[in-house]
Amino acid sequence: MPRSxxxxxxxxxxxxxxxxxxxxxxxxxxxxxxxxxxxALEQGGYHVVCWGGLSWTEEQQASLFLGAxxxxxxGPFSVEPGDAVWIRRPDQPKCHPEVSEADRKFADMEYRSxxxxxxxxxxxxxxxxxxKFSAARFIHNKAVQLRLARACGLxxxxxxxxxxxxxxxxxxSHNPNGSVGKGFTPHxxxxxxxxxxxxxxxxxxxxxxxxxxxxxxxxxGIYQDRVVKEFDIRMVLMGRKTYSFALHNPKRALDWRQDAxxxxxxxxxxxxxxxxERAILMFAEKANICFGSVDFAVDKDGQWWFLxxxxxxxxxxxxxxxxxxxTLEKFCAFITAPQxxxxxxxxxxxxxxxxxxYMQFYRNLPENQEPLDVAAAVAASPFMSRE
Amino acid sequence: xxxxxxxVLSRQFARDLTPQELxxxxxxxxxxxxxxxxxxxxxxxxxxxxx
Numbered sequence: 001m002p003r004s005x006x007x008x009x010x011x012x013x014x015x016x017x018x019x020x021x022x023x024x025x026x027x028x029x030x031x032x033x034x035x036x037x038x039x040a041l042e043q044g045g046y047h048v049v050c051w052g053g054l055s056w057t058e059e060q061q062a063s064l065f066l067g068a069x070x071x072x073x074x075g076p077f078s079v080e081p082g083d084a085v086w087i088r089r090p091d092q093p094k095c096h097p098e099v100s101e102a103d104r105k106f107a108d109m110e111y112r113s114x115x116x117x118x119x120x121x122x123x124x125x126x127x128x129x130x131x132k133f134s135a136a137r138f139i140h141n142k143a144v145q146l147r148l149a150r151a152c153g154l155x156x157x158x159x160x161x162x163x164x165x166x167x168x169x170x171x172x173s174h175n176p177n178g179s180v181g182k183g184f185t186p187h188x189x190x191x192x193x194x195x196x197x198x199x200x201x202x203x204x205x206x207x208x209x210x211x212x213x214x215x216x217x218x219x220x221g222i223y224q225d226r227v228v229k230e231f232d233i234r235m236v237l238m239g240r241k242t243y244s245f246a247l248h249n250p251k252r253a254l255d256w257r258q259d260a261x262x263x264x265x266x267x268x269x270x271x272x273x274x275x276x277e278r279a280i281l282m283f284a285e286k287a288n289i290c291f292g293s294v295d296f297a298v299d300k301d302g303q304w305w306f307l308x309x310x311x312x313x314x315x316x317x318x319x320x321x322x323x324x325x326x327t328l329e330k331f332c333a334f335i336t337a338p339q340x341x342x343x344x345x346x347x348x349x350x351x352x353x354x355x356x357x358y359m360q361f362y363r364n365l366p367e368n369q370e371p372l373d374v375a376a377a378v379a380a381s382p383f384m385s386r387e
Numbered sequence: 388x389x390x391x392x393x394x395v396l397s398r399q400f401a402r403d404l405t406p407q408e409l410x411x412x413x414x415x416x417x418x419x420x421x422x423x424x425x426x427x428x429x430x431x432x433x434x435x436x437x438x
Contacts, residue, residue: 183397195406203400211396219395259400261412 022047023335024079027088032277033316034088036358040332044351049077053090060091062118072118072123081126081297084335087119087133090314130335135288136311142184144287145309152282153275154306157227163220165213171223172346175367178226181205188384198387201255203233209216227305229297232256235272235280236315236327237292238334240282241345245318245325246298260317267321276304283309293333319355328355 023041029050038048051074053061058075065071072079081087093111094102119133133140139145143161150156160171161184172179182202189198205223210216219286232247245269249256259265274278278293292312296304318325329349337348404412 040413051436080423181396187397187401189398189401195409196404197409198398198401198403201400201402203399206410211399215392215394215396215399218393219397221396258404258408258412262408263411 009136020276021084022049022077022081023081024048024074024083024085025050025088026053026086028052028091028290031089034086036316036355037086037331037335037363039358039361040328040352040355041336043353043357044332044336046332046336049078051075051090053093054111054118055094056093056096060094062114064114064118064121070121072121072125074118079125079127083124083127084130085122086128086130086132086335087122087136087154087374090115098120126365128339130291131289131311139287139289139292139309139311146306148286149279149282150285152279154279154283155303156306158224160223161220162223163217165216168216168221169207169210172205172210173382175225176334177228180226182222182224184222189387190384191387199258201257204254204372226254227297227307228299229305230300231298233270233294233296233298233304234267234294234315234318235294235329236318237280237284237290237294237309238330238345239290239337240281241330241334242277242294242328243325243330244270245322246270258320264309265321267318267325271303316355320359323354323356326354328352328358342369 023038023046025034025048027050029035029038029052031050034050038050038239041048041079054060054062060075062075063071063073065073086263093108093115095111099107116133122129123132123134139148143159146156146159158175160167162171163170171224179257183200185200188198191197202228208209232249233244234247235242235244247256248266248268249259249264250266251259251264256265276296284290284292289311292309292311293315294309295307297307298304315327315331318327326346330345332352333345333348337345338345341348367368
């Protein structure tokens, strides 16, 4: 990350030319974290562009030139030395809808391969990636997460990942404190003609609640010792800093996510215990990531149990629940920080407006006055189905 | 086998949201302005693609 410590907005290239560095966000411009971060960075004077991912449209086309120099163009802009690239949530590579059906599989694979070429090549360029694509793919794996967490000294519930009925039944029957089940990926089912939905979440399991063996082979699952928890923790990792938030759910549900969506969860700023912070920083180093959202469960003895990490997890909702969280300001400070800067993110964060200011801005946008089309979202998302 | 018996385990234990709960969730910031339904439903903790 060859960025000048004197002036993070500008960088010298080859010792002479000065160019303005920019933040490139891999996400469509209305993505719910890209939009506020772009807005806040621009308020702080930064140049920010969004690229929705590789597709056939002009703004999502890309060119990667490999010669004496390497040049990468994403839609209307070029990737320059010193840029910060936030690989937030780009669309899946998408081929032209008019391509012949006979060629569609080939075109899909070509788009996918080209996107991977772009994403991996970024790691070899003098830009800063949050996170590196290779690291993101690696740490996306839940089994890898649990193994690394344990190796770094974190407490991790015993876990079985399986589609084999015998080991699943055996795991549950040897667990006196109870077990939970969860999926590898989230999913939403929208019921036809009803207007209601069903959403995956972590659920309590006993041997008696298991269905037939055949059903256990319909989809692999994650089976885990149940942590009898007092509350949950959402931690946000930014570089060498961790910010932890206790999530208090009056319903004391196993899974706080939907209750958070319904506004039932209270967010409290808490200190990260030193031994937990050391372990997470070691984890980040081993995983080669600099950013992520980490979930813990805290038991009655105050022990923190690692549950999972999402290297592009949600964090701005914390500001909505507790304005003192200030994760928007901290993230803007983090992604624009000069290399090796030791200035606290809290201090640099004052360059940027709070999330509440963004909320006022977006509420006045005319496109936000329309109701949400859930059916259209279901049709477009790989994580949603009809039933 | 009944219609429900052949559903995957995660669906059998999925949380049902009523139309009112659905409306409450989708009127929040993390869906309403940005049309990112999956994010709010599924991903305060874990989401993203596996590509």
